[in-house]
Amino acid sequence: MVNEVKKSEKEIHDSIMSLIKEWHEVKFSKKDFKPGETYVNYSGRVFDEKELLNLIDSSLEFWLTGGKYDNEFCEGLSKYLGVKHALTVNSGSSANLLAFSALTAPELDRINKRIIPGDEFITVAASFPTTVNPAIQFGLTPVFLDIELGTYNIDINKLEEAISEKTKLIMIAHTLGNPFNIDEVMKVAKKHNLWVIEDTCDALGSTYDGKLCGTIGDIGTLSFYPAHQITMGEGGAVVTNNSILKMYLNSFRDWGRDCWCPSGKDNTCGKRFGWELGSLPPGYDHKYIYSHIGYNLKITDMQAAIGLAQLDKLESFISARKRNHKAIYDALKPFENFLILHEATKKSDPCWFGFMIYVKPEAPFSKQDFVLYLEENKIATRNLFAGNILRQPAYAALKHRIVGDLKNTDLTMNNAFWVGVYPGIDDNRRNYMIDHLVKFCKKHIT
Protein backbone atom coordinates (compact mmCIF):
# COMPACT_ATOMS: atom_id res chain seq x y z
CA MET A 1 0.00 0.00 0.00
CA VAL A 2 1.29 3.48 -0.93
CA ASN A 3 1.95 5.59 2.13
CA GLU A 4 0.02 8.83 1.48
CA VAL A 5 1.74 11.91 2.92
CA LYS A 6 -0.76 14.61 3.79
CA LYS A 7 0.23 18.07 2.58
CA SER A 8 0.38 20.83 5.18
CA GLU A 9 -1.86 23.90 5.07
CA LYS A 10 1.13 26.00 4.04
CA GLU A 11 2.08 23.66 1.20
CA ILE A 12 -1.44 23.70 -0.21
CA HIS A 13 -1.67 27.49 0.22
CA ASP A 14 1.66 27.96 -1.56
CA SER A 15 0.67 25.79 -4.50
CA ILE A 16 -2.68 27.59 -4.88
CA MET A 17 -0.84 30.92 -4.83
CA SER A 18 1.63 29.77 -7.44
CA LEU A 19 -1.24 28.60 -9.64
CA ILE A 20 -2.90 32.00 -9.21
CA LYS A 21 0.27 33.70 -10.44
CA GLU A 22 0.20 31.42 -13.47
CA TRP A 23 -3.51 32.17 -13.96
CA HIS A 24 -2.86 35.89 -13.84
CA GLU A 25 -0.07 35.56 -16.39
CA VAL A 26 -2.21 33.54 -18.81
CA LYS A 27 -5.50 35.36 -18.33
CA PHE A 28 -4.59 38.99 -17.75
CA SER A 29 -1.03 39.83 -18.69
CA LYS A 30 -1.64 40.48 -22.41
CA LYS A 31 -2.54 44.11 -22.88
CA ASP A 32 -2.32 44.29 -26.66
CA PHE A 33 -3.72 47.43 -28.17
CA LYS A 34 -5.10 47.25 -31.70
CA PRO A 35 -5.84 50.80 -32.91
CA GLY A 36 -9.45 51.15 -33.99
CA GLU A 37 -10.35 47.71 -32.58
CA THR A 38 -9.49 47.90 -28.88
CA TYR A 39 -11.88 50.16 -27.01
CA VAL A 40 -10.12 53.02 -25.19
CA ASN A 41 -12.27 52.95 -22.11
CA TYR A 42 -13.02 55.96 -19.89
CA SER A 43 -11.97 53.96 -16.84
CA GLY A 44 -11.51 50.44 -15.53
CA ARG A 45 -9.68 48.14 -13.15
CA VAL A 46 -5.90 48.29 -13.24
CA PHE A 47 -4.34 45.47 -11.28
CA ASP A 48 -1.65 42.82 -11.25
CA GLU A 49 -1.27 39.43 -9.58
CA LYS A 50 -1.14 41.03 -6.10
CA GLU A 51 -4.88 41.84 -6.12
CA LEU A 52 -5.72 38.27 -7.17
CA LEU A 53 -3.36 36.77 -4.58
CA ASN A 54 -4.87 38.87 -1.79
CA LEU A 55 -8.40 38.02 -2.91
CA ILE A 56 -7.71 34.29 -2.98
CA ASP A 57 -5.79 34.38 0.30
CA SER A 58 -8.74 36.11 1.92
CA SER A 59 -11.22 33.65 0.45
CA LEU A 60 -9.13 30.70 1.68
CA GLU A 61 -9.17 32.20 5.19
CA PHE A 62 -12.96 32.22 4.72
CA TRP A 63 -13.45 34.88 7.38
CA LEU A 64 -15.74 36.57 4.84
CA THR A 65 -16.86 39.63 6.77
CA GLY A 66 -14.51 42.53 7.62
CA GLY A 67 -11.36 41.18 9.29
CA LYS A 68 -7.59 41.47 9.01
CA TYR A 69 -7.56 42.87 5.47
CA ASP A 70 -10.24 45.42 6.34
CA ASN A 71 -8.23 46.54 9.39
CA GLU A 72 -5.05 46.85 7.34
CA PHE A 73 -6.84 48.71 4.57
CA CYS A 74 -8.41 51.21 6.99
CA GLU A 75 -5.04 51.76 8.67
CA GLY A 76 -3.34 52.28 5.30
CA LEU A 77 -6.03 54.64 4.06
CA SER A 78 -6.01 56.78 7.21
CA LYS A 79 -2.23 56.90 7.10
CA TYR A 80 -2.21 57.99 3.47
CA LEU A 81 -4.83 60.67 4.08
CA GLY A 82 -3.46 61.67 7.48
CA VAL A 83 -6.87 61.30 9.15
CA LYS A 84 -7.75 59.81 12.51
CA HIS A 85 -10.53 57.51 11.30
CA ALA A 86 -11.39 55.57 8.14
CA LEU A 87 -14.33 53.16 7.94
CA THR A 88 -15.04 51.02 4.93
CA VAL A 89 -18.51 50.66 3.40
CA ASN A 90 -19.94 48.77 0.44
CA SER A 91 -20.04 51.70 -2.04
CA GLY A 92 -19.46 55.41 -2.46
CA SER A 93 -23.23 55.87 -2.37
CA SER A 94 -23.29 54.07 0.98
CA ALA A 95 -20.46 56.33 2.15
CA ASN A 96 -22.63 59.36 1.35
CA LEU A 97 -25.64 57.78 3.06
CA LEU A 98 -23.56 56.98 6.12
CA ALA A 99 -21.85 60.38 6.30
CA PHE A 100 -25.21 62.13 6.09
CA SER A 101 -26.90 59.76 8.57
CA ALA A 102 -24.23 60.38 11.21
CA LEU A 103 -25.27 64.04 11.24
CA THR A 104 -28.82 63.06 12.17
CA ALA A 105 -27.71 61.40 15.44
CA PRO A 106 -29.96 62.56 18.30
CA GLU A 107 -26.86 63.16 20.45
CA LEU A 108 -26.06 66.17 18.22
CA ASP A 109 -29.00 68.02 19.79
CA ARG A 110 -26.59 68.78 22.60
CA ILE A 111 -24.58 71.08 20.35
CA ASN A 112 -27.62 72.23 18.38
CA LYS A 113 -26.32 70.68 15.16
CA ARG A 114 -28.54 67.64 14.69
CA ILE A 115 -30.01 67.53 11.17
CA ILE A 116 -33.76 67.06 11.17
CA PRO A 117 -36.36 66.72 8.37
CA GLY A 118 -37.32 70.14 7.02
CA ASP A 119 -33.74 71.49 7.21
CA GLU A 120 -31.96 72.67 4.07
CA PHE A 121 -28.67 71.65 2.53
CA ILE A 122 -26.61 73.39 -0.12
CA THR A 123 -25.34 71.51 -3.14
CA VAL A 124 -24.95 71.85 -6.91
CA ALA A 125 -27.41 70.82 -9.60
CA ALA A 126 -24.60 69.26 -11.66
CA SER A 127 -24.57 66.43 -9.21
CA PHE A 128 -24.16 62.70 -8.97
CA PRO A 129 -27.54 61.37 -7.73
CA THR A 130 -26.31 59.71 -4.57
CA THR A 131 -24.51 62.83 -3.42
CA VAL A 132 -27.90 64.44 -2.86
CA ASN A 133 -30.24 61.45 -2.40
CA PRO A 134 -29.57 60.64 1.28
CA ALA A 135 -30.49 64.15 2.43
CA ILE A 136 -33.50 64.30 0.10
CA GLN A 137 -34.78 60.94 1.29
CA PHE A 138 -34.44 62.09 4.90
CA GLY A 139 -36.68 65.09 4.15
CA LEU A 140 -34.21 67.92 3.60
CA THR A 141 -34.78 70.58 0.97
CA PRO A 142 -31.89 70.88 -1.46
CA VAL A 143 -30.71 74.36 -2.36
CA PHE A 144 -29.03 74.22 -5.74
CA LEU A 145 -26.21 76.42 -6.96
CA ASP A 146 -24.70 76.69 -10.41
CA ILE A 147 -21.20 75.60 -11.41
CA GLU A 148 -18.36 77.35 -13.25
CA LEU A 149 -17.48 76.37 -16.80
CA GLY A 150 -13.93 75.03 -17.02
CA THR A 151 -13.61 73.71 -13.44
CA TYR A 152 -17.23 72.41 -13.25
CA ASN A 153 -17.23 73.16 -9.52
CA ILE A 154 -19.62 75.20 -7.39
CA ASP A 155 -19.95 78.90 -8.20
CA ILE A 156 -18.65 79.95 -4.82
CA ASN A 157 -19.81 83.57 -5.17
CA LYS A 158 -23.40 82.55 -4.50
CA LEU A 159 -22.71 80.33 -1.49
CA GLU A 160 -23.38 82.89 1.23
CA GLU A 161 -26.59 84.01 -0.51
CA ALA A 162 -27.90 80.41 -0.44
CA ILE A 163 -27.93 80.21 3.34
CA SER A 164 -31.18 80.47 5.29
CA GLU A 165 -31.97 79.88 8.95
CA LYS A 166 -32.79 76.27 7.98
CA THR A 167 -29.39 75.50 6.39
CA LYS A 168 -27.46 72.80 8.22
CA LEU A 169 -25.14 71.25 5.67
CA ILE A 170 -23.04 71.79 2.54
CA MET A 171 -22.62 68.53 0.64
CA ILE A 172 -20.87 68.64 -2.73
CA ALA A 173 -18.42 66.60 -4.78
CA HIS A 174 -14.96 67.50 -5.98
CA THR A 175 -16.10 67.27 -9.59
CA LEU A 176 -14.18 64.72 -11.66
CA GLY A 177 -11.29 64.91 -9.20
CA ASN A 178 -11.05 68.70 -9.44
CA PRO A 179 -11.23 70.17 -5.91
CA PHE A 180 -13.89 72.79 -5.24
CA ASN A 181 -12.82 75.88 -3.28
CA ILE A 182 -12.90 74.11 0.07
CA ASP A 183 -11.24 77.03 1.90
CA GLU A 184 -14.16 79.31 1.06
CA VAL A 185 -16.70 76.54 1.79
CA MET A 186 -15.14 75.97 5.22
CA LYS A 187 -15.07 79.71 5.93
CA VAL A 188 -18.78 80.06 5.20
CA ALA A 189 -19.58 76.83 7.08
CA LYS A 190 -17.71 78.04 10.15
CA LYS A 191 -19.41 81.41 10.08
CA HIS A 192 -22.89 79.81 9.90
CA ASN A 193 -22.19 76.73 12.03
CA LEU A 194 -22.83 74.26 9.15
CA TRP A 195 -21.61 70.74 8.54
CA VAL A 196 -19.50 70.01 5.45
CA ILE A 197 -19.44 66.63 3.73
CA GLU A 198 -16.82 66.42 0.97
CA ASP A 199 -17.89 63.86 -1.61
CA THR A 200 -14.40 62.78 -2.57
CA CYS A 201 -15.57 59.72 -4.50
CA ASP A 202 -13.81 60.96 -7.66
CA ALA A 203 -10.93 62.76 -6.00
CA LEU A 204 -8.78 60.45 -3.88
CA GLY A 205 -5.27 61.97 -4.04
CA SER A 206 -6.38 65.47 -5.10
CA THR A 207 -5.17 68.38 -3.00
CA TYR A 208 -6.40 71.89 -2.33
CA ASP A 209 -3.74 74.29 -1.08
CA GLY A 210 -1.61 71.28 -0.19
CA LYS A 211 -4.35 69.56 1.84
CA LEU A 212 -5.77 66.23 0.70
CA CYS A 213 -9.42 66.36 -0.35
CA GLY A 214 -11.78 64.50 1.94
CA THR A 215 -9.82 65.46 5.04
CA ILE A 216 -10.82 69.12 5.34
CA GLY A 217 -14.59 69.01 5.89
CA ASP A 218 -16.28 67.20 8.77
CA ILE A 219 -16.54 63.93 6.81
CA GLY A 220 -15.08 62.82 3.47
CA THR A 221 -16.52 60.02 1.36
CA LEU A 222 -14.78 57.73 -1.14
CA SER A 223 -15.83 55.23 -3.78
CA PHE A 224 -13.88 52.17 -4.83
CA TYR A 225 -16.03 51.19 -7.80
CA PRO A 226 -13.73 50.26 -10.74
CA ALA A 227 -14.04 53.70 -12.31
CA HIS A 228 -12.37 55.33 -9.33
CA GLN A 229 -8.76 55.98 -8.29
CA ILE A 230 -8.53 52.60 -6.57
CA THR A 231 -11.01 49.74 -6.69
CA MET A 232 -12.45 46.88 -4.67
CA GLY A 233 -15.08 46.08 -7.32
CA GLU A 234 -17.74 47.60 -5.12
CA GLY A 235 -16.73 49.54 -2.04
CA GLY A 236 -16.22 52.88 -0.40
CA ALA A 237 -15.11 54.59 2.79
CA VAL A 238 -15.86 57.47 5.09
CA VAL A 239 -13.04 59.40 6.72
CA THR A 240 -13.07 61.91 9.56
CA ASN A 241 -10.90 63.52 12.19
CA ASN A 242 -13.90 63.91 14.51
CA SER A 243 -13.88 61.06 17.04
CA ILE A 244 -17.46 61.74 18.14
CA LEU A 245 -18.75 61.55 14.57
CA LYS A 246 -16.71 58.36 14.13
CA MET A 247 -18.81 56.71 16.87
CA TYR A 248 -22.04 57.61 15.07
CA LEU A 249 -20.61 56.50 11.72
CA ASN A 250 -19.71 53.15 13.24
CA SER A 251 -23.14 52.74 14.76
CA PHE A 252 -25.13 53.74 11.65
CA ARG A 253 -22.96 51.47 9.49
CA ASP A 254 -23.40 48.48 11.82
CA TRP A 255 -27.22 48.23 12.11
CA GLY A 256 -27.46 51.27 14.44
CA ARG A 257 -26.13 49.31 17.37
CA ASP A 258 -24.68 50.87 20.49
CA CYS A 259 -21.99 48.16 20.77
CA TRP A 260 -18.70 48.82 18.95
CA CYS A 261 -17.21 45.30 18.97
CA PRO A 262 -15.62 44.35 15.63
CA SER A 263 -16.94 41.25 13.81
CA GLY A 264 -16.26 38.09 15.77
CA LYS A 265 -15.45 39.89 19.06
CA ASP A 266 -17.56 40.21 22.20
CA ASN A 267 -17.43 42.39 25.28
CA THR A 268 -14.96 45.03 24.02
CA CYS A 269 -16.67 47.47 26.41
CA GLY A 270 -16.05 45.13 29.37
CA LYS A 271 -19.68 45.40 30.53
CA ARG A 272 -21.65 43.58 27.85
CA PHE A 273 -24.40 42.67 30.33
CA GLY A 274 -24.07 45.79 32.49
CA TRP A 275 -25.84 48.44 30.41
CA GLU A 276 -29.17 50.11 31.14
CA LEU A 277 -30.34 52.06 28.10
CA GLY A 278 -33.75 53.25 26.88
CA SER A 279 -36.49 51.33 28.64
CA LEU A 280 -34.78 47.99 28.04
CA PRO A 281 -34.42 45.57 30.94
CA PRO A 282 -31.20 46.24 32.94
CA GLY A 283 -28.28 44.17 31.66
CA TYR A 284 -29.83 43.61 28.22
CA ASP A 285 -27.05 42.28 25.94
CA HIS A 286 -25.19 45.35 24.64
CA LYS A 287 -24.74 43.63 21.26
CA TYR A 288 -28.50 44.01 20.78
CA ILE A 289 -28.95 47.59 21.96
CA TYR A 290 -29.66 50.09 19.16
CA SER A 291 -28.94 53.76 19.76
CA HIS A 292 -29.49 54.83 16.12
CA ILE A 293 -31.82 53.87 13.30
CA GLY A 294 -29.09 52.38 11.17
CA TYR A 295 -28.18 50.13 8.27
CA ASN A 296 -25.73 47.39 7.42
CA LEU A 297 -23.28 48.97 4.97
CA LYS A 298 -20.20 46.85 5.70
CA ILE A 299 -17.83 45.26 3.19
CA THR A 300 -16.38 41.77 3.05
CA ASP A 301 -12.73 41.07 3.81
CA MET A 302 -12.32 39.94 0.19
CA GLN A 303 -13.13 43.44 -1.04
CA ALA A 304 -10.69 44.92 1.48
CA ALA A 305 -8.01 42.44 0.35
CA ILE A 306 -8.25 43.78 -3.20
CA GLY A 307 -8.31 47.37 -1.92
CA LEU A 308 -5.15 46.82 0.12
CA ALA A 309 -3.19 45.76 -2.97
CA GLN A 310 -4.60 48.77 -4.83
CA LEU A 311 -3.55 51.16 -2.07
CA ASP A 312 0.11 50.25 -2.76
CA LYS A 313 -0.38 51.42 -6.34
CA LEU A 314 -2.16 54.68 -5.50
CA GLU A 315 0.85 56.98 -6.00
CA SER A 316 1.59 55.54 -9.44
CA PHE A 317 -2.11 55.73 -10.36
CA ILE A 318 -2.19 59.40 -9.35
CA SER A 319 0.87 60.19 -11.51
CA ALA A 320 -0.63 58.39 -14.52
CA ARG A 321 -3.94 60.29 -14.22
CA LYS A 322 -2.10 63.62 -14.02
CA ARG A 323 0.16 62.69 -16.96
CA ASN A 324 -2.76 61.69 -19.19
CA HIS A 325 -4.77 64.80 -18.30
CA LYS A 326 -1.83 67.08 -19.09
CA ALA A 327 -1.15 65.37 -22.42
CA ILE A 328 -4.76 65.87 -23.55
CA TYR A 329 -4.73 69.46 -22.30
CA ASP A 330 -1.55 70.28 -24.23
CA ALA A 331 -2.86 68.62 -27.40
CA LEU A 332 -6.17 70.52 -27.32
CA LYS A 333 -4.69 73.90 -26.35
CA PRO A 334 -4.51 75.11 -29.99
CA PHE A 335 -8.29 74.66 -30.28
CA GLU A 336 -9.30 76.91 -27.39
CA ASN A 337 -11.22 79.15 -29.78
CA PHE A 338 -13.80 76.39 -29.97
CA LEU A 339 -13.26 74.45 -26.78
CA ILE A 340 -13.15 75.20 -23.08
CA LEU A 341 -10.44 72.97 -21.63
CA HIS A 342 -10.59 71.31 -18.24
CA GLU A 343 -8.90 73.67 -15.76
CA ALA A 344 -7.75 72.94 -12.22
CA THR A 345 -9.45 75.06 -9.56
CA LYS A 346 -7.06 77.75 -8.30
CA LYS A 347 -4.73 76.49 -5.51
CA SER A 348 -5.51 72.85 -6.37
CA ASP A 349 -3.55 69.88 -7.67
CA PRO A 350 -6.19 67.44 -8.94
CA CYS A 351 -5.88 63.71 -9.27
CA TRP A 352 -8.14 63.86 -12.32
CA PHE A 353 -11.03 61.46 -12.84
CA GLY A 354 -11.47 62.42 -16.48
CA PHE A 355 -10.87 65.19 -19.01
CA MET A 356 -13.86 67.46 -19.65
CA ILE A 357 -14.23 68.95 -23.12
CA TYR A 358 -16.71 71.80 -23.56
CA VAL A 359 -17.67 72.65 -27.12
CA LYS A 360 -18.39 76.37 -27.41
CA PRO A 361 -21.59 77.36 -29.26
CA GLU A 362 -19.50 79.18 -31.92
CA ALA A 363 -17.56 75.99 -32.80
CA PRO A 364 -18.19 74.58 -36.29
CA PHE A 365 -19.18 71.26 -34.70
CA SER A 366 -21.40 70.19 -31.82
CA LYS A 367 -20.74 68.10 -28.74
CA GLN A 368 -22.83 65.39 -30.38
CA ASP A 369 -20.63 65.41 -33.53
CA PHE A 370 -17.50 65.11 -31.39
CA VAL A 371 -18.92 62.34 -29.19
CA LEU A 372 -20.16 60.29 -32.14
CA TYR A 373 -16.82 60.59 -33.92
CA LEU A 374 -14.93 59.42 -30.84
CA GLU A 375 -17.31 56.56 -30.08
CA GLU A 376 -17.17 55.44 -33.75
CA ASN A 377 -13.42 55.31 -33.34
CA LYS A 378 -13.72 53.24 -30.16
CA ILE A 379 -12.92 56.01 -27.72
CA ALA A 380 -15.28 56.05 -24.76
CA THR A 381 -17.03 59.26 -23.73
CA ARG A 382 -19.14 60.12 -20.71
CA ASN A 383 -21.47 62.90 -19.54
CA LEU A 384 -20.93 64.85 -16.36
CA PHE A 385 -22.97 63.01 -13.73
CA ALA A 386 -26.73 63.49 -14.15
CA GLY A 387 -26.40 66.75 -16.09
CA ASN A 388 -28.80 69.19 -14.46
CA ILE A 389 -30.26 66.77 -11.92
CA LEU A 390 -33.51 68.77 -11.77
CA ARG A 391 -34.17 67.75 -15.38
CA GLN A 392 -34.04 64.05 -14.49
CA PRO A 393 -37.45 62.32 -14.27
CA ALA A 394 -36.94 61.21 -10.67
CA TYR A 395 -36.41 64.76 -9.49
CA ALA A 396 -39.19 66.46 -11.44
CA ALA A 397 -41.47 66.91 -8.43
CA LEU A 398 -38.71 67.62 -5.93
CA LYS A 399 -39.23 70.49 -3.50
CA HIS A 400 -36.11 72.65 -3.82
CA ARG A 401 -34.67 76.14 -4.02
CA ILE A 402 -32.35 77.51 -6.69
CA VAL A 403 -30.09 80.42 -5.87
CA GLY A 404 -29.14 82.46 -8.93
CA ASP A 405 -29.67 80.38 -12.06
CA LEU A 406 -28.40 77.08 -13.41
CA LYS A 407 -27.19 78.46 -16.72
CA ASN A 408 -23.73 76.87 -16.66
CA THR A 409 -25.18 73.59 -15.41
CA ASP A 410 -27.45 73.45 -18.46
CA LEU A 411 -24.65 74.57 -20.79
CA THR A 412 -22.42 71.81 -19.40
CA MET A 413 -25.16 69.23 -19.82
CA ASN A 414 -25.71 70.27 -23.44
CA ASN A 415 -22.17 71.04 -24.61
CA ALA A 416 -19.67 69.08 -22.55
CA PHE A 417 -18.47 65.50 -22.23
CA TRP A 418 -15.41 63.79 -20.86
CA VAL A 419 -12.87 61.20 -21.89
CA GLY A 420 -10.75 58.94 -19.70
CA VAL A 421 -7.39 59.59 -18.07
CA TYR A 422 -7.22 56.44 -15.92
CA PRO A 423 -3.93 54.53 -15.58
CA GLY A 424 -5.10 51.85 -18.04
CA ILE A 425 -4.66 54.47 -20.75
CA ASP A 426 -1.04 53.71 -21.59
CA ASP A 427 1.16 55.50 -24.15
CA ASN A 428 -0.39 53.67 -27.12
CA ARG A 429 -3.95 54.31 -26.05
CA ARG A 430 -3.24 57.93 -25.09
CA ASN A 431 -1.51 58.66 -28.40
CA TYR A 432 -4.37 57.04 -30.31
CA MET A 433 -6.97 59.06 -28.38
CA ILE A 434 -5.06 62.34 -28.76
CA ASP A 435 -4.55 61.74 -32.51
CA HIS A 436 -8.30 61.40 -32.90
CA LEU A 437 -9.17 64.38 -30.72
CA VAL A 438 -6.81 66.56 -32.74
CA LYS A 439 -7.81 65.06 -36.08
CA PHE A 440 -11.47 65.82 -35.41
CA CYS A 441 -10.81 69.44 -34.43
CA LYS A 442 -8.48 70.05 -37.38
CA LYS A 443 -10.94 68.55 -39.85
CA HIS A 444 -13.58 71.07 -38.80
CA ILE A 445 -11.57 74.23 -38.64
CA THR A 446 -9.62 74.15 -41.88
Ligand SMILES: Cc1ncc(COP(=O)(O)O)c(C=O)c1O
Ligand atom coordinates in the same frame (compact mmCIF):
# COMPACT_ATOMS: atom_id res chain seq x y z
C1 LIG B 1 -19.20 62.12 -7.10
C2 LIG B 1 -19.70 60.72 -6.86
N1 LIG B 1 -20.29 60.45 -5.69
C3 LIG B 1 -20.76 59.21 -5.41
C4 LIG B 1 -20.62 58.18 -6.31
C5 LIG B 1 -21.17 56.83 -5.97
O1 LIG B 1 -20.17 55.85 -5.82
P1 LIG B 1 -20.58 54.29 -5.99
O2 LIG B 1 -20.73 54.03 -7.44
O3 LIG B 1 -19.41 53.56 -5.39
O4 LIG B 1 -21.84 54.09 -5.24
C6 LIG B 1 -20.02 58.42 -7.54
C7 LIG B 1 -19.90 57.33 -8.51
O5 LIG B 1 -19.20 57.35 -9.48
C8 LIG B 1 -19.54 59.72 -7.83
O6 LIG B 1 -18.96 60.01 -9.01
